[in-house]
Amino acid sequence: MKFGMRKPSITKILKARTTTKYKRKVKKALIPGYGKKGMGWIKNPKKAAYNKVYKKTSFSLWDLFK
DSSP states (O other): OOOEEOOOOHHHHHHHHHOOHHHHHHHHHHSTTTTOTTHHHHHOHHHHHHHHHHHHHEEOTGGGGO
C-alpha cells in the first residue's frame, strides 16, 4: 500500500484528458452500470476497498497546489 505522495504519470494524465465525451456516451449506452456510482463495489469489492484506502492514504502532486 502506498503512503504519501503519488508519482505523477504523464501518459495517464494525457489519456484521461483525451478520452472524449462521445466514447463515454457509447460505453454508457452499451454497458449497464458504466459510470454509475458504487458499481466498483459490485464488480470487484476487493479492488474497490483497496482503491478507497489508497485514495485516503496518498495524495497527488497537484493536491499540494490546491
